[in-house]
Amino acid sequence: MELVEARKQFVAAWGSFGSNWGINRTMAQIHALLMVTTKPLAADEIMQELTISRGNANMNIRELINWGLVERVVVSGERREFFAAEKDIWKVARIIVRERKKRELEPMMRFLESISAVEGAEADVATFEKTISDIRRFGQQADQAMETMLKADENWLLGTLLKLMR
Amino acid sequence: MELVEARKQFVAAWGSFGSNWGINRTMAQIHALLMVTTKPLAADEIMQELTISRGNANMNIRELINWGLVERVVVSGERREFFAAEKDIWKVARIIVRERKKRELEPMMRFLESISAVEGAEADVATFEKTISDIRRFGQQADQAMETMLKADENWLLGTLLKLMR
DNA sequence: TTTTTCTTTCAGAATAAATTGAAAGTTGAG
DNA sequence: CTCAACTTTCAATTTATTCTGAAAGAAAAA
Incomplete structure (x- = not known):
């Protein structure tokens, strides 16, 4: 071509x-x-x-x-x-991860924290709180994985995921 | 609240x-x-x-x-x-990863393969081919990592099922 | 069968996002 | 300082996306 x-x-x-x-x-x-x-x-x-x-x-x-x-x-x-x-694709990936983490994940995590406890006693309250806390836990793991990636070299993904999945 | x-x-x-x-x-x-x-x-x-x-x-x-x-x-x-x-946030994540991998990453990888060799001898040809091959390598690692995640999750599911059945 | 209840479709309307291009702003050269 | 070269801004326009609502479709109930 x-x-x-x-x-x-x-x-x-x-x-x-x-x-x-x-x-x-x-x-x-x-x-x-x-x-x-x-x-x-x-x-x-x-x-x-x-x-x-x-x-x-x-x-x-x-x-x-x-x-x-x-x-x-x-x-x-x-x-x-x-x-x-920037031509190093790993640097590019790191920059994007760092920026989106800062601009989106972190604000979302703060937001979820702010709504993690609600008043009331219905079944829906339990569902709500469980969903929010599950998402927060997931987000924390994602955050941690990204943090590891930002510090580590090119083999971060495999290593981190294997650890997370154990 | x-x-x-x-x-x-x-x-x-x-x-x-x-x-x-x-x-x-x-x-x-x-x-x-x-x-x-x-x-x-x-x-x-x-x-x-x-x-x-x-x-x-x-x-x-x-x-x-x-x-x-x-x-x-x-x-x-x-x-x-x-x-x-679906309320299990890990299942949700897995579904999203699988779908986006299938809908976007895989077609992109096929496309990159199709343009990975170009004609010409200018410096720009070298830059082009290096960039494409770096992106492909990156994509392969991302693909592999996602695959690992999807498999790990399936094993986890299987394990849970086996436990439930015995 | 006919009626009723609910779901699906899709052309047009509304909204959101991206783009233009000309005018205003900046900066170095002469 | 003045001019020319270049950059930035932003209101108006264009394009893309999403949403509406009425009409048509489907299927259970009467």
Whole structure:
């Protein structure tokens, strides 16, 4: 397969994959494009490659930088800013896990704690409290697994899961 | 906190949590509602509790049934269908892992394989092939880890069943 | 069979999310 | 300082997704 074609397909696939996981399509596409590109790209090149507007490119690049997945690169002799993606897929995975844990799991856990005790004596109260406490326990294990992953190397998943499942 | 209030908050939170992960808000809310309810609910009760239309309720219940997260329950003496959610959070997690692996990870892996070799000799070709192969390796490990989790759970289930039978 | 009760479907409406593009803002060069 | 090159912002628009509700379908009850 031709590089240009393969790259186009990869960028498109990564975009739709991302949007299944709550990540904006364009953001995932920009990230994919930068992942398979050797040299850093300027905003104009990204706009052209993905046929998106300046505003859209700017907003999504900024968001990728927020996540720590992309960084600004100074190219000597150039006025424009250039952008490059983190290419180590394990680092990428760790960044995503760390961010989503911080942004979603942790707030959810705090929330569950806040509603873990309810008043009343009906059967539904017992069901409610059991469900919430089961979810909390599950969440704590997930949290712990992620924490382990963030600290460990590339073989974390197998090791951790095996331990959890024992 | 009052049960009714806590339940309302939980359902709302679970809904917005789900929509961060590519799951339709209403679907997540229905699942949450059924998780904290002792008795199976009829479509009308779900509609009323979540103030959603009949069509919306029907479509999302069907989707939950497709996923295997909710099942129809026959209540004797009742004409209507009732619905109950799987309440074991580990089973829920296992179902979600299995389904998303099948629906997303596996197709993505097949796709990556199909574009793993490209023609050309530029530096970009090397970058492209390395990125794709790194992602594939990562995906294989994730796949393997999920497989381990799914198997461990099955063994656990089998063990429980064996115990029950003796 | 006919009626009643409940479920399913789906075109159109409503809502939410993403995108555009032009104007305003910034920054370095001359 | 002024200009030109580039970046950022954001109101308006477009696109995508979700939801509604009425009509049609199905099946038990009468």
